[in-house]
Amino acid sequence: MSLDLPLTESPADHPAVDQIRQRLEHARTTRVAQLKALDDTGQGSDDHLLANQQDSIRRVLKEIDEAFARVADGSYGTCLGCDKPVPAERLEILPHTRYCVSCQSRAA
Template sequence: MSLDLPRTEPRSLNPAADEVRQRLEHARTTRLAQLKALDDTGQNPGDHLMSNQKDAIKRVLTEIDEAFARVEDGTYGTCLGCSKSVPPERLEILPHTRYCVACQSRAA
């Protein structure tokens, strides 16, 4: 899937899922804009900081795409570590997160 194309999923009859998709799409659009801005700076091939930033943004874009898949299969909002619900406040801040705070801390 091309990173510069917006996701165009059919909208469901579930308003909560639609809201999640909107948050994920916003996060995705923001990261794509960051990536484009980094590309537009004319990066020096030896600039490791810039390269690391781009790699981190690409990882988040992958996590966002995986979150879209979890919305579709009904597992969005369930921690992949402990299978408990991820608090809604955490999902608002990091809509693409896969883990609750406790499991994320253990993974880090």
């Protein structure tokens, strides 16, 4: 969902921005709840599986924050690899994604 806007229109004024922010906020809220649930298990930091899950969630939270920054600067929805628009379907499923599928598979 690239925000291809006329130069006179701010990304913050684009009608889709509210929907994007809602999706990102939902993703953030979900990940924070998951992290809290893992923290509440009371298991020690020596549990490697638990530690890996927590690290993974923290990485996604960072990606979500970076997506909020891209919304603010107007670059949200543009692949960081090829500079082409990320398909709207991909952004609906993974609103914090930075890459289209092709570039993501090359980055992995």
